[in-house]
Amino acid sequence: MKPQPYKFCFGPWNISEGQDPYGPPVRPPQSFEWKLEALKKIGFDAMMFHDDDAVPDIDQKTDAQVRQEARALRRKLSDAGIAAEMVAPRLWFDPRTIDGAYTSNDPKCRAYAIQRSLRCIDVARELGTDLIVLWLAREGTYVRESKNARRCVDYLVEAINRMLAYDRKIRIAIEPKPNEPMDQAYIPTIGHALALAQLTDDPDRVGCLIETAHAILAGLDPADEIDFACAFGKLWSIHLNDQNGLKFDQDKPFGSANLRVAFNQVRALERNGYGRKGEYVCFDVHPFRTTKVEHWLAHLENSRRTFLRLVEKARTFDEKQARALIRDRNYAALDQMVLEHLMGR
Ligand code: GLO
Ligand code: MG
8 A cells, every 4th residue: 555645733822922821922923824924834735723723712702703714724724725624612621611611520610521522513513623632731630539530520511512413424533631730631542532432322433542651651652552542443633742751741853852752653553554644743842842933843743753753764664674674673773763764763
């Protein structure tokens, strides 16, 4: 089979201004048009969106306004030759999501989260994508006794069922993360996401999105998460980046912390034919806080460059030699062979 040419994507939040919990922005905010132009200039194919990236102040607008603004955005995107990859409801900013969105203890807040998610589907429909991403940012606790985790599973299923029923065409990709902002999240891994899918009314339309950093924060190998999701035919999007151990979510450029772990993710994507059904390679990466304005897109270009170099490395890996070493159970030599290959020999 002919090797897949990959298509690339990032979100407007990936051109970030450098604020962290200890300091303010260090780069001036840019308009959406500037970011779209930047995406086009560096030759990416698609943009991913939060519902309020697409329609700012979405909660203040009527349904008709939301649809109209999303339609205007679609025209802007198609004029630029850029696709909308997915839309994700931002369920972690509003005061009604302080105690979680779908799993809040307050029924009024849970109702808000569901309504907001249905609006997100309206936006996706207008933007011409059937993919809704759920990063379940605040579905978890700081204080374990504050919520009934058993009931929270039902709340999550109920919210997803409402979305599935609202639009029979959409697919939902759950993006698990084990912590941050929460101490402990309810859906920390791909196994949890896919198990949750089985409890919904239409498991075939509930899949997942793997983010490298999130898998590492869960103590897992992102390549294994890729293979696991692909065994179910449910890897519908991916956020490649990197993470140096168990710290705050770093969203480093792809391959920046561990080239070998990155290589294995690329190998896993290649052996599963990722991209053949139109899936995009998305980089959920951020510039370092030290980045100057004139270098603002480097983390995105570098991530793609590293990805493509690793595709080459995956395709030129001596599989025959590797198989011989595996037959001989000579894993020491296999280990070194991988290192030599990555070092260029
Ligand atoms: C944060 C997540 C976040 C999501 C985005 C889309 O840790 O990775 O960037 O990917 O909000 O849902
Ligand atoms: Mg992400």
